[in-house]
Amino acid sequence: MTTARTAVPTNAPLLEARALSFHRRDEPVFGSLNFRLHTGELALIEGDNGSGKTTLMRILAGLLHLDEGELLWRGQRLQRDQCIGDILFLGHQLGLKADLTPLENLRLAVGLHGCREHVTVASVLNEIGLGGYEDEPVRQLSAGQKKRVALARLLLLPATLWLLDEPYANLDRTGIALVNRLLEEHLVRGGAALVTSHGAVSFHGGEPQRIRMSA
Amino acid sequence: MNPPGLVGACTAMLRRDLTLAWRRRGDIAMPVLYALIVTMLFPFALGPEDTLLQRIAGGVVLVTVLLAMLLALDAMFSSDIEDGSLEQLVLAPQPLALMLVMKILAHWLTTALPLIVIAPLLAGMLHLPVQVMPVLVLALVLSTPMLSLLGAILVALTAGTRRSGMLLALMLLPLCVPVVIFAAGAVAAAQQGLPWLAPVAWLGAALVLLLVLAPLACAAALRIALDA
Numbered sequence: 021m022t023t024a025r026t027a028v029p030t031n032a033p034l035l036e037a038r039a040l041s042f043h044r045r046d047e048p049v050f051g052s053l054n055f056r057l058h059t060g061e062l063a064l065i066e067g068d069n070g071s072g073k074t075t076l077m078r079i080l081a082g083l084l085h086l087d088e089g090e091l092l093w094r095g096q097r098l099q100r101d102q103c104i105g106d107i108l109f110l111g112h113q114l115g116l117k118a119d120l121t122p123l124e125n126l127r128l129a130v131g132l133h134g135c136r137e138h139v140t141v142a143s144v145l146n147e148i149g150l151g152g153y154e155d156e157p158v159r160q161l162s163a164g165q166k167k168r169v170a171l172a173r174l175l176l177l178p179a180t181l182w183l184l185d186e187p188y189a190n191l192d193r194t195g196i197a198l199v200n201r202l203l204e205e206h207l208v209r210g211g212a213a214l215v216t217s218h219g220a221v222s223f224h225g226g227e228p229q230r231i232r233m234s235a
Numbered sequence: 236m237n238p239p240g241l242v243g244a245c246t247a248m249l250r251r252d253l254t255l256a257w258r259r260r261g262d263i264a265m266p267v268l269y270a271l272i273v274t275m276l277f278p279f280a281l282g283p284e285d286t287l288l289q290r291i292a293g294g295v296v297l298v299t300v301l302l303a304m305l306l307a308l309d310a311m312f313s314s315d316i317e318d319g320s321l322e323q324l325v326l327a328p329q330p331l332a333l334m335l336v337m338k339i340l341a342h343w344l345t346t347a348l349p350l351i352v353i354a355p356l357l358a359g360m361l362h363l364p365v366q367v368m369p370v371l372v373l374a375l376v377l378s379t380p381m382l383s384l385l386g387a388i389l390v391a392l393t394a395g396t397r398r399s400g401m402l403l404a405l406m407l408l409p410l411c412v413p414v415v416i417f418a419a420g421a422v423a424a425a426q427q428g429l430p431w432l433a434p435v436a437w438l439g440a441a442l443v444l445l446l447v448l449a450p451l452a453c454a455a456a457l458r459i460a461l462d463a
Contacts, residue, residue, distance in 0.1 A: 081326060085462050105328035113319025117251070119258040124251065131247020132327035132334075134239045157258075 032095025033058045034181060034212050035080070040089035042075055049075050052089070055231050057214065059180065060207050065216040067233030073216040074112065076233065077185045080214065081109035105133060108179035110187060114170040118159035122150060122169045125158060126176060133177040144175045148198060163190040174202050182206060182213040244329045245337050252341030262310075266303035267349045273299045274357040285362050292361035293371060293422030297415055299357065300350045300375060301382060305407065307346040308386040309400045311338070312457065316394055325461060332450035335457070339387045339450070347379035363426075370425035370435075374418040377438040384449035385410050391456035395463060414438070 033056040040053040050072035057063050065073050078084040080091070082100050091098040116125045126141045145154055148168045158166060167190045174182060187199050203213055214231075239247075256263060277295055281287060315321040315338075324334055354375055355368050363371065389406050393399040417434040424431040 083322060083325065083461050104326065107326070109322070109326055111319060111322060113322065115319035115323040117255060117318065117320060119255055120251070124254060128247050128251045129323070131239060132244050132329055
């Protein structure tokens with residue numbers, strides 16, 4: 021799905037962070053972070069509340085400006101316009117319009133990012149267990165169902181790197197299993213993912229990398 | 236896998252915002268009713284004197300439309316920031332400024348266009364001569380997008396602040412002075428039978444300038460608002 025970039029060493033990690041740190045009003049949010057994420061790998065970001073997990077996610081997504089350190093994308097200095105369609109960020113705010121139906125919400129996402137092959141908005145809604153809710157305004161869905169609509173983006177949009185901030189929040193047991201399945205399929209396809217969570221990840225493809233956040 | 240074309244993305248954006256506006260169509264009627272009531276107050280306050288009302292009609296309609304637009308301006312980006320839609324828009328592969336043009340266009344279509352449609356009615360209530368109406372509508376067609384664009388910059392700048400409504404009015408209204416001068420100038424000139432093309436041309440030129448610069452400023456301001 022991803023366009024092959026020419027003249028890039030094949031063993032270069034998809035995303036590499038070197039001595040990443042972030043300050044908010046001169047207070048360090050997190051200290052020096054180093055990690056490498058290859059395609060087909062999952063990394064869990066662990067840390068207490070307030071340890072800067074979300075901040076790190078927002079930096080990686082390109083929403084926050086990087087203070088210090090270096091980010092490399094496929095072995096080269098990360099340039100936002102080169103990788104912007106390749107990174108999919110799912111944050112605490114789901115980015116759904118309460119007055120629109122799941123179908124309409126996802127149609128905009130597809131309009132902006134494009135769509136994977138062999139999937140449609142309707143088929144994805146069925147797959148995440150929201151068949152029958154296509155024409156219900158999002159405001160009338162439960163918190164877990166809203167989360168599922170946001171997760172449908174993972175199935176719909178073409179992206180190599182998933183940045184998932186608390187993807188398990190508000191989900192029931194089948195929802196958690198769904199996220200785990202989506203993650204596994206994504207990694208098998210050659211994708212990579214960074215996930216913050218408090219332990220609901222169950223992963224069969226080997227032990228995921230753990231990134232520990234500390235101030 | 237290439238991202239979808241710009242035209243497709245623009246259509247998707249415009250379609251979403253128009254659908255949203257249609258879901259809350261009560262909000263569209265609000266500025267229109269406001270403008271109607273404010274215009275109605277003038278004859279009550281000043282007395283039903285034809286010559287006086289005729290003289291002030293153009294200016295009153297312009298200022299009323301401006302104030303009515305101000306009512307709806309506040310909401311331009313606030314819900315997008317609250318629910319995270321703006322984050323997703325910033326992270327989309329399309330240029331943010333272009334997507335914001337679509338948002339501003341949708342906002343103009345849903346707030347300014349209804350006001351332009353009832354403007355002849357408002358002016359008629361103040362006895363503006365019928366032959367001046369086309370000039371008034373033309374002046375509004377050129378000046379209301381400027382208010383939307385200027386407003387969008389300021390809304391983006393005040394995005395993070397609470398109670399931004401009043402602040403917005405205080406910042407926007409001074410910037411609108413040239414727009415009001417030229418728009419009212421065109422209407423006044425037409426009323427006196429003088430050539431009115433020059434002020435209208437100025438409005439057009441300013442609109443083109445703003446159309447190019449405002450979305451860029453707006454995009455930069457919103458990026459800063461998110462980077463906090």
